[in-house]
Structures are given as C-alpha cells and as structure tokens.
Amino acid sequence: xxxxxxxxxxxxxxxxxxxxxxxxxxxxxxxxxxxxxxxxxxxxxxxxxxxxxxxxxxxxxxxxxxxxxxxxxxxxxxxxxxxxxxxxxxxxxxxxxxxxxxxxxxxxxxxxxxxxxxxxxxxxxxxxxxxxxxxxxxxxxxxxxxxxxxxxxxxxxxxxxxxxxxxxxxxxxxxxxxxxxxxxxxxxxxxxxxxxxxxxxxxxxxxxxxxxxxxxxxxxxxxxxxxxxxxxxxxxxxxxxxxxxxxxxxxxxxxxxxxxxxxxxxxxxxxxxxxxxxxxxxxxxxxxxxxxxxxxxxxxxxxxx
Amino acid sequence: xxxxxxxxxxxxxxxxxxxxxxxxxxxxxxxxxxxxxxxxxxxxxxxxxxxxxxxxxxxxxxxxxxxxxxxxxxxxxxxxxxxxxxxxxxxxxxxxxxxxxxxxxxxxxxxxxxxxxxxxxxxxxxxxxxxxxxxxxxxxxxxxxxxxxxxxxxxxxxxxxxxxxxxxxxxxxxxxxxxxxxxxxxxxxxxxxxxxxxxxxxxxxxxxxxxxxxxxxxxxxxxxxxxxxxxxxxxxxxxxxxxxxxxxxxxxxxxxxxxxx
Numbered sequence: 001x002x003x004x005x006x007x008x009x010x011x012x013x014x015x016x017x018x019x020x021x022x023x024x025x026x027x028x029x030x031x032x033x034x035x036x037x038x039x040x041x042x043x044x045x046x047x048x049x050x051x052x053x054x055x056x057x058x059x060x061x062x063x064x065x066x067x068x069x070x071x072x073x074x075x076x077x078x079x080x081x082x083x084x085x086x087x088x089x090x091x092x093x094x095x096x097x098x099x100x101x102x103x104x105x106x107x108x109x110x111x112x113x114x115x116x117x118x119x120x121x122x123x124x125x126x127x128x129x130x131x132x133x134x135x136x137x138x139x140x141x142x143x144x145x146x147x148x149x150x151x152x153x154x155x156x157x158x159x160x161x162x163x164x165x166x167x168x169x170x171x172x173x174x175x176x177x178x179x180x181x182x183x184x185x186x187x188x189x190x191x192x193x194x195x196x197x198x199x200x201x202x203x204x205x206x207x208x209x210x211x212x213x214x215x216x217x218x219x220x221x222x223x224x225x226x227x228x229x230x231x232x233x234x235x236x237x238x239x240x241x242x243x244x245x246x247x248x249x250x251x252x253x254x255x256x257x258x259x260x261x262x263x264x265x266x267x268x269x270x271x272x273x274x275x276x277x278x279x280x281x282x283x284x285x286x287x288x289x290x291x292x293x294x295x296x297x298x299x300x301x302x303x304x305x
Numbered sequence: 306x307x308x309x310x311x312x313x314x315x316x317x318x319x320x321x322x323x324x325x326x327x328x329x330x331x332x333x334x335x336x337x338x339x340x341x342x343x344x345x346x347x348x349x350x351x352x353x354x355x356x357x358x359x360x361x362x363x364x365x366x367x368x369x370x371x372x373x374x375x376x377x378x379x380x381x382x383x384x385x386x387x388x389x390x391x392x393x394x395x396x397x398x399x400x401x402x403x404x405x406x407x408x409x410x411x412x413x414x415x416x417x418x419x420x421x422x423x424x425x426x427x428x429x430x431x432x433x434x435x436x437x438x439x440x441x442x443x444x445x446x447x448x449x450x451x452x453x454x455x456x457x458x459x460x461x462x463x464x465x466x467x468x469x470x471x472x473x474x475x476x477x478x479x480x481x482x483x484x485x486x487x488x489x490x491x492x493x494x495x496x497x498x499x500x501x502x503x504x505x506x507x508x509x510x511x512x513x514x515x516x517x518x519x520x521x522x523x524x525x526x527x528x529x530x531x532x533x534x535x536x537x538x539x540x541x542x543x544x545x546x547x548x549x550x551x552x553x554x555x556x557x558x559x560x561x562x563x564x565x566x
Binding site for chain 1: 530
C-alpha cells in the first residue's frame, strides 16, 4: 500500500518514518530492510573523534522510559565521510547526517564539508544534546544563539537544514521561530529531556554522568504538546521525535502537526519496530479511509463538537 | 532476529538466583557459542521497557533448548522471575562474540564470581566436548550462593569453591590457588567473569605466566545490537585506548586488552 509519501521542503520521503539520531547504526541493516523506511539518520558526528562518557550510560526508569548519557561517541568527520556515508549510499533511502559540535565555527566547518557530498541529502543540527556540557546546557536553549548558529551554517551550505530542538527550554516556539528566521528548512521536535535517576539503595545516580536525556513512551504527551505548539508558531515542516512506540503514536504526532516521525527507543526494544509501526500506520489509514497520509498532518480537531 | 521461545521451566535455584529453560521453534538461531548472550524481553507488558541481556548457560541444539542462570536484582529480572511455563518469551540472539578455545589447548582454568559462573559453565561444557580438562575457582558471597555444582560435575570440572563469609575468597588467596593450579595442572588458558577485582588479578596472573586469557564483561545494555552505544569498555590496542561496544565486539574480550577503570 502506498499513500505514505510525505514531502518536507525539498525532501521527498516514501514514508514518514526514520530513526532518531543515536538509535541507528550499521548493524541495523541486518535487522530491517532500510529501503522500507523514509530516511536514514545515523548517530551525530563531531569534527574530531570523541570517546563519549563513562558507563553506566543507560538506565531504565519506572514510568516507561530510559535515561541515556552516551556523550556522542564519534569516530570523527574523516571516518564519517570515508566510511559511513559510502556505506549508506548503497540504499535508495535518503540520507540525513546529524551534526554536533562544540562551537559555532565547528558546526559551520563540518556542515560545509558534508554539504559538498552528493550522498548527503540533508543535515540535522544537533543543537540540543543534553550530554555535552555541564547540567545539560546546549546551543538550542537561547533564541539569539540558535539564530546565529543556524545563520552561520545556512551561509555555507544549500542542503536542507534541520535543527533538532531542545525540550529543555521555557518556550520552544521562540527557538523554532529563531530557526525559521535564520533559514532552517525543517525542524525536529525534539531531543531528549534532561533527567536524573538515583538508586536509593546505593544512593548513587544511576548513570555515571549524573544527568542524561529521558526518552521512551513516557514522554510522548510532552512531545505531542511541543509539536502542536511549534506547528502553530512556524510554517516549517516538523519531524516529531519522542516516545513513539506504535503506529497510533506516530499518527498522534502527525495529527499534532508532524510531517514525519522519528523512532528511537522503540528500536532498542525491537530492532524491527520501524517496520511494524509502518504497518500499523497503514492499518490506521485503511480503518479511516485515508488515501494520503499527508491529509492528516496538523489535523487534530480542537474546539469541535 | 527476535523469536518467541516457549518457557519449559523457570525455577528458583538459590536465594537470589533463577534457572530458566526455553525451547526455540527451530534450529535457525544455532549455532550458539559459549560466551554469547540473548537479549530478553522480560515481560510482554510495556514495562519493563528495555530487554535484559543474559549470557547463555547451556546450549542443546539437538533439542532446540537454551538455558539461562540469572540473578534477580532489578525490575527486569524480577519480572522475568514471574514468568511461567508454557508462556512464550521474546528472545533476541544469539548476540555478541563468544569464548575462543585454542586448538592445542589441554587444560583451562575458569575463575568466576557470582552469576559469572553461568557463561563459564557453557565454556566448561564446550571444553569437555573437545577433551580439554577444565579447572575452576568459584567465588561467591556465601555458601548458599554456590551455583550449578551438579552441572559442573557433569561437565567434569574440578572446582574449588571460596566465599566471603568464610574469608576464603580474598584476592591474595585466590591468586595463590590459581598459581598452584597453573603449575600443577599445566593450565594453558584462563577465562574469567563476574568480578572486577578478580579480573584485574587474573590479568596480572595471565601476564606473569604468559597465558592466553579471556574475559566476559557485563554492562547495562540498551539495544544489544550496537545501535545505542550504551555498553562500552575501554580496549587498549596498538598503543591506543578506544571505547568499544560490549554487545558487538564482546562480551568476550582478550583479558590483556581490557582497561579496568
């Protein structure tokens, strides 16, 4: 069944599903047919090699979620260009590179180099990783910093730019508007929530970095709210990200305003989750007689009897 | 690929440990190697959310059965302990790289702490099938935590048990025991799992006696297949220390390469 195609600016996807950055590595191609998903996004890369944080890097929390603090373990830009990009180029699925950096200069430098690669179809800007600086500070927490960063990257590449917003802000719509004003093409809403969990028996934080990013089904309503708010505030297409475990969860994000949906934690539980979720979305479309999935984007019925 | 395996039995074997036996639908997931693990969905409910990695304890390809020995500790293993036959259990695996036994090996020593004996028992059975003699030093908190004595006997393992309660398990004593075995039994390989302290000790012993040695590492895991980078250890190779994914490049590593924090 078709009808799952979506268009986000210049990006045409055969279906709205793609991995959330940091939840997809080359080994996933042993578990799913990558040609069956909408886009590929591997883990964020940095200019230089990074070792990431000490373990434990992951813990599960009671209310259906998990906290991670990987700290962007990265092989660096050269490895990415020489190995990672060519590996994924053999698939017909669009390839989105996710970039993280320690400075605006580095963001611009890495994006300029990636922008010259024909096999890179778009660039997601990870301006919201909660695990790089103390207490989860990130570039995407201040509208003027965000504006400057996106502007600088915009000046060096014509590839579609997709800032990934932080949920750890007072007003996500202000950050979204700053991205739009600076020339972003698409927005990913959002990264993980800064969180902390303590083992009451040992009295130690459950992950070594003390704090980390919260994900999983528990955060879905928070993400639905943010997608809804950003959809009202800007005209940019939105990729919803956070807490999607089923086809109906993905539909919910699309009704709130998402044009595409990223799957993260669900793939940890079941490597084939993206394929299952796509099938469940098709079942929903059939049930409601929906011919094109794009019809439902932003289709939540508010204040209707 | 994840498969649904039928629970044949899931019983408490000591105060803190359970023994699980499942039957898989066909031989597709074999061969399974000692040292490999399965990533197990402990409950069909939404919680616990993530799978839990359990290393293989016994492998029977003929009968399509797999056995696991696990410590009941957190929400995942507590949920698993509630499961009963003939429920179906969602298991993903076998995953990771297993132990290697050298062709010319004749006598090996396994040094285990706690549930670390599970994965090393699988190795002992493999050694038996290759006519390699297996000796063991098994460390536990208390006598009541001694596990799988019967299975070790079946595998022909000559085991020495030590425990904290009796004060027989301190590292210096274990080192002397190991060195006596190395000398008397002409040990040509050391395998360890379950204790950081014993691993550091065995790394030193293996180095001093220039013996081949491997370790099976444990770590909290997310996906178990290399996607999340949640489980890493530091490996020293070619004069560089690099973080590697335990689920993918391990969980078994050459002991000399593992950097203990």
